Amino acid sequence: MLYQTIDILGTVAFAISGVLVAMEKRLDLFGVLIIAFVTAIGGGTLRDLLIGNTPVVWMRDLTYVVTIFIAVVFAIIFVKQLKYLRKSLFLFDTIGIGLYTMIGVEKGLEAELLPIMCIFLGTMTACFGGVIRDMLCNEIPIIFRRKEIYATTCIVGGASYFLFVQLPIKEGYAYIAAIVVVITLRLLAVKFDIRLPSVYEKKTG
Amino acid sequence: MLYQTIDILGTVAFAISGVLVAMEKRLDLFGVLIIAFVTAIGGGTLRDLLIGNTPVVWMRDLTYVVTIFIAVVFAIIFVKQLKYLRKSLFLFDTIGIGLYTMIGVEKGLEAELLPIMCIFLGTMTACFGGVIRDMLCNEIPIIFRRKEIYATTCIVGGASYFLFVQLPIKEGYAYIAAIVVVITLRLLAVKFDIRLPSVYEKKTG
Amino acid sequence: MLYQTIDILGTVAFAISGVLVAMEKRLDLFGVLIIAFVTAIGGGTLRDLLIGNTPVVWMRDLTYVVTIFIAVVFAIIFVKQLKYLRKSLFLFDTIGIGLYTMIGVEKGLEAELLPIMCIFLGTMTACFGGVIRDMLCNEIPIIFRRKEIYATTCIVGGASYFLFVQLPIKEGYAYIAAIVVVITLRLLAVKFDIRLPSVYEKKTG
Numbered sequence: 384m385l386y387q388t389i390d391i392l393g394t395v396a397f398a399i400s401g402v403l404v405a406m407e408k409r410l411d412l413f414g415v416l417i418i419a420f421v422t423a424i425g426g427g428t429l430r431d432l433l434i435g436n437t438p439v440v441w442m443r444d445l446t447y448v449v450t451i452f453i454a455v456v457f458a459i460i461f462v463k464q465l466k467y468l469r470k471s472l473f474l475f476d477t478i479g480i481g482l483y484t485m486i487g488v489e490k491g492l493e494a495e496l497l498p499i500m501c502i503f504l505g506t507m508t509a510c511f512g513g514v515i516r517d518m519l520c521n522e523i524p525i526i527f528r529r530k531e532i533y534a535t536t537c538i539v540g541g542a543s544y545f546l547f548v549q550l551p552i553k554e555g556y557a558y559i560a561a562i563v564v565v566i567t568l569r570l571l572a573v574k575f576d577i578r579l580p581s582v583y584e585k586k587t588g
Numbered sequence: 589m590l591y592q593t594i595d596i597l598g599t600v601a602f603a604i605s606g607v608l609v610a611m612e613k614r615l616d617l618f619g620v621l622i623i624a625f626v627t628a629i630g631g632g633t634l635r636d637l638l639i640g641n642t643p644v645v646w647m648r649d650l651t652y653v654v655t656i657f658i659a660v661v662f663a664i665i666f667v668k669q670l671k672y673l674r675k676s677l678f679l680f681d682t683i684g685i686g687l688y689t690m691i692g693v694e695k696g697l698e699a700e701l702l703p704i705m706c707i708f709l710g711t712m713t714a715c716f717g718g719v720i721r722d723m724l725c726n727e728i729p730i731i732f733r734r735k736e737i738y739a740t741t742c743i744v745g746g747a748s749y750f751l752f753v754q755l756p757i758k759e760g761y762a763y764i765a766a767i768v769v770v771i772t773l774r775l776l777a778v779k780f781d782i783r784l785p786s787v788y789e790k791k792t793g
Numbered sequence: 794m795l796y797q798t799i800d801i802l803g804t805v806a807f808a809i810s811g812v813l814v815a816m817e818k819r820l821d822l823f824g825v826l827i828i829a830f831v832t833a834i835g836g837g838t839l840r841d842l843l844i845g846n847t848p849v850v851w852m853r854d855l856t857y858v859v860t861i862f863i864a865v866v867f868a869i870i871f872v873k874q875l876k877y878l879r880k881s882l883f884l885f886d887t888i889g890i891g892l893y894t895m896i897g898v899e900k901g902l903e904a905e906l907l908p909i910m911c912i913f914l915g916t917m918t919a920c921f922g923g924v925i926r927d928m929l930c931n932e933i934p935i936i937f938r939r940k941e942i943y944a945t946t947c948i949v950g951g952a953s954y955f956l957f958v959q960l961p962i963k964e965g966y967a968y969i970a971a972i973v974v975v976i977t978l979r980l981l982a983v984k985f986d987i988r989l990p991s992v993y994e995k996k997t998g
Binding site: 611613615618620637642650724 | 907993
C-alpha cells in the first residue's frame with residue numbers, strides 16, 4: 384500500500400515535470416501528453432526492453448496510464464499554480480527516484496544479473512525517462528550537463544543496497560534503507576549544493 | 589491482396605516522406621536511406637519491441653526492405669517531380685496511417701493487451717516512424733508541434749474499432765470500418781482545418 | 794584470444810571517441826560516462842533488441858563495462874595527449890568496425906535471418922553506437938552527413954562474407970577475410986578520399 388502510493392506520487396511528479404518541459408517548448412496537446420508519458424515511464428520501458436521483460440510493465444497495468452493522464456490534465460489546468468507546489472513536486476520527484484532506483488535493482492536481481500548491472504538498471508529506471516524527454520524536446524539531456532548530483536544518488540543508493548543485504552537484517556529493510564539513502568543524499572546535495580567534480584581544466588587568466 | 593497493396597502504398601508514402609525530410613537536411617546517400625527506412629518501419633519496430641515480438645517484423649519479410657529501397661531510388665531520381673505527386677502522396681500517407689493503426693491494434697490484441705493499450709500500439713505504429721525520423725534529423729517531432737489532427741485520427745479510429753466489434757457484424761468489417769474512420773477523419777480535418785485545442789492561454793493585448 | 798583482444802581494442806576506440814565528443818559538448822562527468830558507454834555498446838544493444846537477444850550482451854559480461862570505464866578514466870586524464878594517439882585510435886576504430894560488423898552478421902545468422910538482414914545487423918552493430926551518441930549530443934548523426942565511406946565499408950564487408958562462404962574455404966577464413974575487407978576498404982577510402990556520390994544536383998552558375 385505504502386509502496387503503491389509512493390509509486391503513484393513518483394509517477395505524478397515525473398509526468399508533471401514532463402508537462403512543464405513540453406509546455407515551455409510550446410508543444411501541442413498531443414505532444415504534451417506524449418512527453419509526460421515518456422518522462423514517467425521511459426526509464427522503466429528502456430529497462431524492461433534491455434532485460435527482455437515484455438510486454439513492458441505499463442502495458443500490463445492500467446494504473447500508470449490513468450495516473451499520468453490525470454496528472455497531465457491537472458498540470459495543464461493548474462500550470463500557473465504549479466509554481467506554488469515546487470517544493471512538493473521536488474519532494475515527490477526525490478521520493479520517486481529513490482523508489483524507481485530500487486524497482487530497477489529488483490528487476491535486475493529477478494533477471495539474475497550482476498550487482499553492477501542491477502545498479503545500472505536502477506539508475507536507468509530513475510533517470511532515463513528524463514533523458515528521452517530531453518531528446519524528444521531537442522535538448523542535450525539535462526542530467527548530462529548540470530554537474531548536479533542526481534544520477535549519482537541513484538548509483539550510490541543502488542550500491543548501498545548490496546551492502547545492506549550483507550548485514551543481518553531482513554531484505555525488506557535493506558530495500559527501504561537503500562531508498563532512504565537516495566532520498567537523503569539528494570536532499571543533502573541540493574541543500575549543500577554538492578556537485579560532480581569537473582572534468583575540465585579551469586581557465587586561468 | 590488489397591490489404592498487401594495498401595500496406596505497400598503506405599510504406600512507399602512513408603519512405604518518400606523520409607527522403608524529402610532527409611534531403612532538406614542535405615544528408616548524404618546513406619543518411620537518406622536510413623531516414624527513409626526509419627520513417628517507414630520505425631513505428632512498427634517500436635511496437636514490436638514493446639510487446640516483445642522479435643525479431644521485429646521487417647527482419648522476417650523482405651517485402652518492406654525491397655519496397656523502401658525502390659521508393660528511395662525513385663524519390664531521389666524524381667525529387668523535382670514529386671511536388672506534382674503531392675496529392676497522391678498525401679492520399680497514400682492517409683491510407684497508410686489508417687492501415688498501420690489497425691495493424692498495431694491487431695498486434696496488441698494478439699498480445700492480449702487491454703483495448704487502450706491496443707489503441708496506443710496502433711497510434712505508435714502509424715505515427716512514431718515520423719517521430720524517430722525527426723529525432724534523427726535534430727527536430728522536435730512535427731506531430732508534437734502542429735496542433736494538426738494526425739495522431740488523434742489514429743486514436744479515434746483505433747477506439748472506433750472496439751465499438752464496431754460490439755455490433756452484430758463480422759470482425760473483418762469492423763476492422764475495415766475503423767480504417768475508413770481514420771482516413772475520413774484525416775481528410776475532413778485537413779479540408780476543414782480542424783485542429784487540437786490549444787493548451788496555452790491566448791496573449792491579450 | 795586474438796578475437797577478444799580486437800574486441801577490447803575496438804571497444805576502447807569507440808569509448809574514447811565518445812569521451813571526445815562529450816567533452817567537446819562540455820558535458821559533466823556522468824554525461825561523459827554515459828556517452829562513452831552508448832558509443833561503445835549502443836550498436837550492439839540495438840541489434841540485440843531487434844532480434845530479441847535479451848538481456849543484451851553487455852549485461853551478461855562484465856568485460857565491456859570494465860573496459861569502457863577504464864578507457865573513460867584514461868581518456869579524461871590524458872585528453873590533451875590523445876591527439877598524439879590520433880592514428881592509433883583511427884586504426885583501433887577501423888579494426889573495431891570490421892570486427893563489430895562480423896559479430897553482427899554472426900548474430901543474424903544465429904537468429905536464422907536472411908543474408909541482407911545479417912548485413913543490416915552488422916552495419917548497425919558497427920555504426921549505430923555513434924548514431925545514438927550524436928542523437929544524445931543533439932547533433933544530426935555524423936555518418937548521415939559526411940559522404941564518407943564508413944557505413945558503406947561495413948555493408949560491403951558484410952556482403953563479401955556471403956560470397957566468401959560460397960568458396961571452398963573454411964568458414965573461419967571467410968569470417969576473417971570479411972573483416973579484412975572492411976578494414977582495407979576503410980583505409981583505402983581515407984587514403985584516396987573516396988566518397989559517396991552526391992544525391993544533390995550541383996549548383997551551377
